[in-house]
Amino acid sequence: xxxxxxxxxxxxxxxxxxxxxxxxxxxxxxxxxxxxxxxxxxxxxxxxxxxxxxxxxxxxxxxxxxxxxxxxxxxxxxxxxxxxxxxxxxxxxxxxxxxxxxxxxxxxxxxxxxxxxxxxxxxxxxxxxxxxxxxxxxxxxxxxxxxxxxxxxxxxxxxxxxxxxxxxxxxxxxxxxxxxxxxxxxxxxxxxxxxxxxxxxxxxxxxxxxxxxxxxxxxxxxxxxxxxxxxxxxxxxxxxxxxxxxxxxxxxxxxxxxxxxxxxxxxxxxxxxxxxxxxxxxxxxxxxxxxxxxxxxxxxxxxxxxxxxxxxxxxxxxxxxxxxxxxxxxxxxxxxxxxxxxxxxxxxxxxxxxxxxxxxxxxxxxxxxxxxxxxxxxxxx
Numbered sequence: 001x002x003x004x005x006x007x008x009x010x011x012x013x014x015x016x017x018x019x020x021x022x023x024x025x026x027x028x029x030x031x032x033x034x035x036x037x038x039x040x041x042x043x044x045x046x047x048x049x050x051x052x053x054x055x056x057x058x059x060x061x062x063x064x065x066x067x068x069x070x071x072x073x074x075x076x077x078x079x080x081x082x083x084x085x086x087x088x089x090x091x092x093x094x095x096x097x098x099x100x101x102x103x104x105x106x107x108x109x110x111x112x113x114x115x116x117x118x119x120x121x122x123x124x125x126x127x128x129x130x131x132x133x134x135x136x137x138x139x140x141x142x143x144x145x146x147x148x149x150x151x152x153x154x155x156x157x158x159x160x161x162x163x164x165x166x167x168x169x170x171x172x173x174x175x176x177x178x179x180x181x182x183x184x185x186x187x188x189x190x191x192x193x194x195x196x197x198x199x200x201x202x203x204x205x206x207x208x209x210x211x212x213x214x215x216x217x218x219x220x221x222x223x224x225x226x227x228x229x230x231x232x233x234x235x236x237x238x239x240x241x242x243x244x245x246x247x248x249x250x251x252x253x254x255x256x257x258x259x260x261x262x263x264x265x266x267x268x269x270x271x272x273x274x275x276x277x278x279x280x281x282x283x284x285x286x287x288x289x290x291x292x293x294x295x296x297x298x299x300x301x302x303x304x305x306x307x308x309x310x311x312x313x314x315x316x317x318x319x320x321x322x323x324x325x326x327x328x329x330x331x332x333x334x335x336x337x338x339x340x341x342x343x344x345x346x347x348x349x350x351x352x353x354x355x356x357x358x359x360x361x362x363x364x365x366x367x368x369x370x371x372x373x374x375x376x377x378x379x380x381x
Contacts, residue, residue, distance in 0.1 A: 047117025061115035078254035084208025160212025194219030205356030
């Protein structure tokens, strides 16, 4: 598809970021998988080259460019099959909370270091007993003079081991009715007494992504670290989930495209019964079916990118894109692996690693079932 959304400057940026990945990321991927996390060094290198939060205003260290620069990086990370370096989580999901809801003092204190890579961020919503149902969270923050006393546990937190700033969803009013009006967002900083990182969680895929448990035990957090006002946390989260789900869709779309591209190349060179397997009708038809799904999905995703940049309220559509693209990605990678035969089951082949990495994408940032529930409500059902 001849995409019309990018300009020459985006293409130049893509080339620069691709070279960065080839130089600073791809050579270290196997090492990071063994360690269960990427190095802090790559974050600082990305910051020094302008690849973190480029959309931020220049007064906070950013370049003030449009969202398409972030889209370029999401796509290139997918092309490089890099699932551990959570650059998009940091730049396009977490830091936007600080930029949108932080006061000027907080922005000056945190944002420049988020751009430089000196502060890595995470957001802590999920708990052992509360996932998509945010109203059910148990973590509490009780005001004590000029501090909050934070108690609770969080789990499945990406960047959990590396993060220097973590935005914690907590209950500041346990008696609020309805319950969501008692949720607030508080920024916890590395080193605060009572903030502990639990074990790194062992996953079937995304092995270099440091997913961890976090614990807060009488953790004293300065009241000045409250984002916005008390009781506004749920509203803030809802406002930013549109972009989070679009980010997931963009990455899934790109992942499906590159999996198919690699598989077509393999099918054109792998022979059976004296001819390339791409020449067999079943193989050809399956490749055509996947290409069609991907092409249709690309048109929808690119449309949403532009509408989102124009400020449109597309909650329903981004939920559609999130569940559709991630489910499509699962189907595509599964079928692509089949064409690799026994080699597709070997971890030395990228398609095998992709098979493990993509499974979680229909789960995080809201499961497929939750997306459909939200869409149904938006449709008045």
